[in-house]
Amino acid sequence: MLRVKSPQDFWAGLLFICFGALALFLGRNYAFGTVTRMGPGFLPTVLAWFLLGLGIIIGLRGIALDGPSIAPGKWRPQIFILLGIVLFGLLIERVGLAPTVFIVGIVAAFASVEVKWKEAVLLSAAVALFSILLFIKLLGQSMAPWMWSP
Amino acid sequence: MDVFANLATGFGAAVTPANLLFCLVGCLLGTLIGVLPGIGPIATIAMLLPITFGLDPLSSLIMLAGIYYGAQYGGSTTAILVNLPGETSSVITCIDGYQMARRGRAGAALTIAALGSFFAGCVGTVVIAAFAPMLAGFAEKFRSPEYFSLMLFGLVAAVVLANGSVLKAVAMVILGLLFGLVGTDTQAGVTRFTFGVSELYDGIDFVPLAMGLFGFAEMMGNLEKKLEDRSSTQKIDSLWPTREEAKLAVPAVLRGTAIGAFLGILPGGGAVMSSFASYTLEKKISKSRAMFGKGAVEGVAGPESANNAGAQTSFIPLLTLGIPSTPVMAIMVGAMMIQGIAPGTALLTEKPILFWGMIASMWIGNLMLVIINLPLIGLWVALLKVPYRLLFPCILILCCVGAYAISSSTFLVMMMAGMSVLGYTFNKLGCECAPFLLGFVLGPLMEENLRRSMVLSFGSPTIFVERPISLVLLLLSLLLLLMIVLPSFRKTREDAFQE
Numbered sequence: 288m289l290r291v292k293s294p295q296d297f298w299a300g301l302l303f304i305c306f307g308a309l310a311l312f313l314g315r316n317y318a319f320g321t322v323t324r325m326g327p328g329f330l331p332t333v334l335a336w337f338l339l340g341l342g343i344i345i346g347l348r349g350i351a352l353d354g355p356s357i358a359p360g361k362w363r364p365q366i367f368i369l370l371g372i373v374l375f376g377l378l379i380e381r382v383g384l385a386p387t388v389f390i391v392g393i394v395a396a397f398a399s400v401e402v403k404w405k406e407a408v409l410l411s412a413a414v415a416l417f418s419i420l421l422f423i424k425l426l427g428q429s430m431a432p433w434m435w436s437p
Numbered sequence: 438m439d440v441f442a443n444l445a446t447g448f449g450a451a452v453t454p455a456n457l458l459f460c461l462v463g464c465l466l467g468t469l470i471g472v473l474p475g476i477g478p479i480a481t482i483a484m485l486l487p488i489t490f491g492l493d494p495l496s497s498l499i500m501l502a503g504i505y506y507g508a509q510y511g512g513s514t515t516a517i518l519v520n521l522p523g524e525t526s527s528v529i530t531c532i533d534g535y536q537m538a539r540r541g542r543a544g545a546a547l548t549i550a551a552l553g554s555f556f557a558g559c560v561g562t563v564v565i566a567a568f569a570p571m572l573a574g575f576a577e578k579f580r581s582p583e584y585f586s587l588m589l590f591g592l593v594a595a596v597v598l599a600n601g602s603v604l605k606a607v608a609m610v611i612l613g614l615l616f617g618l619v620g621t622d623t624q625a626g627v628t629r630f631t632f633g634v635s636e637l638y639d640g641i642d643f644v645p646l647a648m649g650l651f652g653f654a655e656m657m658g659n660l661e662k663k664l665e666d667r668s669s670t671q672k673i674d675s676l677w678p679t680r681e682e683a684k685l686a687v688p689a690v691l692r693g694t695a696i697g698a699f700l701g702i703l704p705g706g707g708a709v710m711s712s713f714a715s716y717t718l719e720k721k722i723s724k725s726r727a728m729f730g731k732g733a734v735e736g737v738a739g740p741e742s743a744n745n746a747g748a749q750t751s752f753i754p755l756l757t758l759g760i761p762s763t764p765v766m767a768i769m770v771g772a773m774m775i776q777g778i779a780p781g782t783a784l785l786t787e788k789p790i791l792f793w794g795m796i797a798s799m800w801i802g803n804l805m806l807v808i809i810n811l812p813l814i815g816l817w818v819a820l821l822k823v824p825y826r827l828l829f830p831c832i833l834i835l836c837c838v839g840a841y842a843i844s845s846s847t848f849l850v851m852m853m854a855g856m857s858v859l860g861y862t863f864n865k866l867g868c869e870c871a872p873f874l875l876g877f878v879l880g881p882l883m884e885e886n887l888r889r890s891m892v893l894s895f896g897s898p899t900i901f902v903e904r905p906i907s908l909v910l911l912l913l914s915l916l917l918l919l920m921i922v923l924p925s926f927r928k929t930r931e932d933a934f935q936e
Contacts, residue, residue: 299608318625395830410827
């Protein structure tokens, strides 16, 4: 049974290997060209091999040499923040700026364990108002303040 | 003298009521966001970038310069008051600044930092005005091989200065280069790594990438941590340093400015290296070495001036060669590109008013920071006490609107979500995002220059060592790499990041 001595390095190595392999796979049909006349595939391929090689070295070092472990993460901040961003993307063209900001603000507030319902609603309402003033009135961005087009 | 005539042109362009207002707003916003704990200048600028989209090029650059200096200043404020460096270059300020604050000298520390920075900023401005045209003349000799070698040097410097494992930093640079190549290969007319998404044809957009990698990744990290105890914020009594403190500070400011102005010009130098070098020097020559780490005035004055001078002069490689030498400068390139300005040799000759106006605005930005921030310090302290749970939803919304506003595309918002996951993962795995960002910006430029060099030399890579300037740059890169291998330098580097 293999024991990973430095999880950070091991997983980072693996990540680099994946990216390198992905670049090689996606770029397999780009013309490589010659050194004098480099094709679109030249640099990506070379870089991808470098990345792959480095990934292997970093990964192996992670198995062989002691290093820091990965600090345990928490799911809550990640999920609510991502949900907030994605919701913004989904809503902005359907309901307009103000409702989007209001909803996203409330959802995002739950990323913190200290969230309070009332506070989140009030804050989001204030930010919604403020963003209409700032982005639409002051900066003249072409966004509808509110609308309904499902 | 020519320098002053040029500067006068610049001031003429920069000093209009509207531009002064933009500069003021930029400084205020930059400080506002920069003071918030856990948000460095990169995230700050990326976040506020969309606000400048609607302005004309000069006004938007003026505002951005204001934001940049404001963010820097905000970083030192948190470093002194709550021992939280807002950015890497104020890590050093934490050491003695916070100790000064604990001795009840917070006000003096802040004033010294502000005035020292302002002095350094003035000198930095003059250095840019004097050297930029010279360097631009020199840069006219640059052809593709020189540019390629210079960029390589910048990337090597970014690797050496990165925190933690060198191997991982190299891998991050390469990954960044690969990300930079996404989009249409203009020479071959082929799209690469775009998955058929039309939004990617012009490459990955810089703003959502930076906001995701830096802004959101930092935010997720902050929310995971136990909320820090803000009650440790120190009280401020008097803003003015005593006579003895001033006596210690003035020479330190002068030395720090000189170090910073010089190191900032070197690609990859910039603010971080400057402040560290200055601190080391002050500690070495001080008569009361024991005071360092316990609130030495020189330990605040020197590094703070150095990092500001460095921040200022790091504009030189950007403005004259078009090469960003630090991640913050990479953002500046992004901002200039959005405004349709290509930084580089042509900027000085083709758009002199813009060039000199921007340089003048840097000085104005520095002045404004001193004028507005010392009286407003109470406000920033109050802001430090606003709980994070109220701040981060606002930041999140600001970023989302910004990403969307770039081209009214929800794809960019979604991409930003993806980038934040990536940034969070990198942070967890101890991979620094700064080298990645630099690689990302330089990717397409490097490819273009590599190609041209190879066409020039009919495919012979010896062209890089046959041309003298290019050879010097390559040798310098090699030297930097060798330095990491040296145990003594390695130790200093580790110490620097540990402190």
